[in-house]
Amino acid sequence: MKPDQSNIDRWLAARKKQREGRTESILLNGLINGERTALGQAITLIESSNLTDQKQAQQLLQALPVAQKLAKRIGITGVPGVGKSTFIENFGLLLVEAGYKVAVLAIDPSSSRTGGSILGDKTRMERLSQHPNVFIRPTAAGRTLGGVAKNTREAIALCEAAGYDIILIETVGVGQSETLVHGMVDCFLLLMLAGAGDELQGIKRGIMELADLIVINKADGTNEAAAKAARAEYAAAIHVFGQRPDYWTPRVLCASGLTGSGLQSLWEQIESFFVQLAANGHLSQKRQEQELQLFEHLLNDFLQQQFFANPLNQEKCRALRKEITKGQLLAYEAMAAFLGASSEIN
Numbered sequence: 078m079k080p081d082q083s084n085i086d087r088w089l090a091a092r093k094k095q096r097e098g099r100t101e102s103i104l105l106n107g108l109i110n111g112e113r114t115a116l117g118q119a120i121t122l123i124e125s126s127n128l129t130d131q132k133q134a135q136q137l138l139q140a141l142p143v144a145q146k147l148a149k150r151i152g153i154t155g156v157p158g159v160g161k162s163t164f165i166e167n168f169g170l171l172l173v174e175a176g177y178k179v180a181v182l183a184i185d186p187s188s189s190r191t192g193g194s195i196l197g198d199k200t201r202m203e204r205l206s207q208h209p210n211v212f213i214r215p216t217a218a219g220r221t222l223g224g225v226a227k228n229t230r231e232a233i234a235l236c237e238a239a240g241y242d243i244i245l246i247e248t249v250g251v252g253q254s255e256t257l258v259h260g261m262v263d264c265f266l267l268l269m270l271a272g273a274g275d276e277l278q279g280i281k282r283g284i285m286e287l288a289d290l291i292v293i294n295k296a297d298g299t300n301e302a303a304a305k306a307a308r309a310e311y312a313a314a315i316h317v318f319g320q321r322p323d324y325w326t327p328r329v330l331c332a333s334g335l336t337g338s339g340l341q342s343l344w345e346q347i348e349s350f351f352v353q354l355a356a357n358g359h360l361s362q363k364r365q366e367q368e369l370q371l372f373e374h375l376l377n378d379f380l381q382q383q384f385f386a387n388p389l390n391q392e393k394c395r396a397l398r399k400e401i402t403k404g405q406l407l408a409y410e411a412m413a414a415f416l417g418a419s420s421e422i423n
């Protein structure tokens with residue numbers, strides 16, 4: 078007798094569901110137990126563009142228990158070469174030696190173009206990466222900046238669920254990524270160099286305004302005096318920004334990520350930042366804003382996916398883009414044409 082295909086299909090679908098459910102709960106248990114491999118696998122899952130993986134990732138994220146304690150989310154930015162990775166290695170070691178569990182997420186939106194940079198970072202953080210209480214992970218570039226943001230936010234949530242106390246997020250201080258990162262951390266550090274000039278460092282004034290702490294890095298050897306002078310200059314420069322809504326007065330400090338000098342007092346400043354913002358209610362306000370931003374991202378993602386799931390929409394957009402690049406249509410005309418058409422195709 079020929080087996081009934083619909084029965085086989087049903088059985089296969091049930092098995093698949095069972096398997097997926099199991100993967101999720103194994104991952105979830107591992108995560109909650111603080112297993113690094115489970116955390117790594119969970120991040121791989123959220124970064125995957127495979128539809129089944131995405132579904133599992135969503136289920137996993139939704140199943141995450143409410144974190145018992147909130148991790149300190151600290152963003153670290155600065156131009157390439159300012160010493161972020163070296164700084165994180167030694168700062169991270171200081172934190173683990175103080176008993177904290179530390180996760181490092183490195184975002185490099187350009188990594189799909191430049192390739193090897195992440196490998197370079199891993200070797201730079203060699204001692205830190207070997208510590209049992211440390212988790213280091215570069216965030217995949219993703220196709221869009223929005224993708225980077227979503228992956229990073231979700232990775233932060235996973236690290237928190239895995240019990241990490243401090244999450245350091247490294248981002249390159251050029252382009253838009255630092256503004257995105259600023260929107261997902263509690264405390265934002267800007268690393269700068271003495272004597273390089275703001276323009277040379279590609280640091281826009283706007284980024285200085287976002288910084289909670291400015292670190293004049295590489296304040297070691299013959300560079301120390303110049304670093305001290307730069308510190309005074311930056312302190313005067315940020316003074317003109319006036320009072321912030323959270324009442325924190327940004328500090329400028331000298332440090333050396335390489336020798337470790339200044340890192341302990343930087344940590345003390347960060348701690349007082351958290352104490353002050355927790356006391357005046359701005360920390361929880363920041364968290365609520367972060368949740369809102371995350372929701373907006375998720376909503377946008379969902380709407381885009383829904384929209385492009387319709388092949389007619391895809392086709393219409395493709396045709397309009399082509400006409401724009403040929404110079405046959407202006408953006409507003411294309412949009413008008415699209416809206417005219419979309420009443421037919423939704």
Ligand SMILES: Nc1nc2c(ncn2[C@@H]2O[C@H](COP(=O)(O)OP(=O)(O)O)[C@@H](O)[C@H]2O)c(=O)[nH]1
Nearest residue numbers: 156157158159160161162163164295333334335
């Ligand atoms: N003198 C000195 N050199 C440093 C310091 N931190 C990093 N460097 C050097 O600067 C270069 C860039 O460092 P890296 O950490 O990769 O910078 P990133 O691109 O910002 O991550 C490397 O050659 C480091 O050895 C520091 O505190 N002092």
Ligand SMILES: [Mg+2]
Nearest residue numbers: 161162163198
């Ligand atoms: Mg780096």
